[in-house]
Structure formats: C-alpha cells, structure tokens
Amino acid sequence: KRIVILISGRGSNMEAIVDACAAEGWPASVAAVISNRPDAKGLQFAAARGIATDVVDHKQHATREAFDAELARVIDRHTPDLVVLAGFMRILTPGFVEHYAQRMVNIHPSLLPAFTGLHTHRRAIEQGCKIAGATVHYVTAELDHGPIIVQAAVPVLPDDTEDSLSKRVLAREHQIYPRAVRWIVEDALDLRDGVVVHRRGEP
Numbered sequence: 293k294r295i296v297i298l299i300s301g302r303g304s305n306m307e308a309i310v311d312a313c314a315a316e317g318w319p320a321s322v323a324a325v326i327s328n329r330p331d332a333k334g335l336q337f338a339a340a341r342g343i344a345t346d347v348v349d350h351k352q353h354a355t356r357e358a359f360d361a362e363l364a365r366v367i368d369r370h371t372p373d374l375v376v377l378a379g380f381m382r383i384l385t386p387g388f389v390e391h392y393a394q395r396m397v398n399i400h401p402s403l404l405p406a407f408t409g410l411h412t413h414r415r416a417i418e419q420g421c422k423i424a425g426a427t428v429h430y431v432t433a434e435l436d437h438g439p440i441i442v443q444a445a446v447p448v449l450p451d452d453t454e455d456s457l458s459k460r461v462l463a464r465e466h467q468i469y470p471r472a473v474r475w476i477v478e479d480a481l482d483l484r485d486g487v488v489v490h491r492r493g494e495p
C-alpha cells in the first residue's frame with residue numbers, strides 16, 4: 293500500500309507514522325510527504341528519511357478549487373492507496389474530498405463530535421470539560437465529521453493550560469494515528485452504515 297501524508301507544519305504525527313511503518317514492517321510505505329507551506333518543519337524530517345517531498349503553496353493559487361486541483365495532481369503522481377492528513381490546515385473542497393472518498397483520513401484534537409474546528413483545547417478548558425482527547429476519522433465533505441476510526445481520552449487537570457493539555461493529547465495522537473493507519477493498510481477496517489467496524493473483530 294502506498295501512503296501519502298499531507299502536513300502544514302511541525303509534522304510530529306507524520307513522524308510517528310513514518311517511524312511506526314518502518315519499525316513495525318507494515319505492508320505499506322510512505323510514498324510522499326506534501327505540505328502547503330514551503331517552511332513546514334516536517335519536510336526536513338521526511339527528506340532526511342529519503343521520502344519524496346512536495347510543496348503545493350496555497351498562496352500561489354487564486355481559488356480553493358485551483359489549489360485543490362493542483363494538490364490532487366501532485367498527490368496522484370504518487371498513486372496513493374491512502375491519503376493521511378496530519379496537521380494539514382486547509383479546508384478541502386467537496387470535489388477533492390469525493391476524489392479520495394474512503395481513502396483519506398484525518399486526526400482532530402478533540403473527542404468528536406465535540407469541538408470541531410479550531411482551538412479545541414482552549415474551548416475544552418473554558419467549558420470545564422473533565423476529559424479531552426483526539427479522534428482519527430475518515431474524511432467526508434463536512435469539516436471534522438466522518439466515520440470515527442479510533443479515539444483516545446486524557447483527563448483535563450485543574451491547572452491545565454491550552455499548552456499543557458495539547459501536549460498530553462498530542463502524546464496520545466502519536467499512539468492512535470499510527471495504529472489507525474496500520475489497520476487500514478492491513479485491510480482490517482470496514483464501513484457498515486457509515487460506521488467503522490473491524491473485519492476480524494475488535495482489536
């Protein structure tokens with residue numbers, strides 16, 4: 293299986309997936325890492341691992357449609373079976389999402405369906421949530437929706453700041469995202485009535 297990972301910045305989830313893929317010998321390889329920002333830190337890590345890197349700069353495209361068309365062209369050069377959004381901070385057009393239907397996943401730093409959108413940790417603290425977390429899900433046209441593959445929960449502690457909570461959640465993201473991608477490349481998942489089920493029983 294061929295995996296293409298899209299990033300916009302740090303790329304720590306991308307690193308976790310690249311490392312797990314190599315260390316655990318998945319029936320897959322990361323064919324390319326693509327960023328919409330030329331200065332994304334994660335590009336250096338990918339290049340150092342000998343992975344092809346590309347930049348499709350949204351600022352060089354007049355419309356979302358033009359950007360998404362170019363992005364799809366660059367992604368498809370790598371003939372991916374799976375497109376992994378890992379801190380990719382662009383809203384995608386319905387046409388783009390449709391093109392990768394059931395072969396594109398995202399990680400979102402909240403326990404969906406709570407807190408779609410931005411500033412999830414700040415909002416969880418403001419709302420007095422006692423539990424926060426992260427969700428890996430298939431991407432559908434509606435932002436931060438789509439069938440849930442795996443979630444991880446962490447406690448929100450009394451003295452938490454946005455920063456301390458995001459670090460606690462991120463550590464769990466690095467565990468669940470590789471696990472979810474592994475399930476997909478090993479063909480372990482199925483969609484039944486829009487819900488993810490494990491073909492060979494729950495793990």
Ligand code: GRF
Binds near residue numbers: 301379399426465
């Ligand atoms: C993660 O918290 C992810 O959930 C969110 O953006 C952040 C990306 O971090 N979508 P990184 O680029 O993977 O380090």
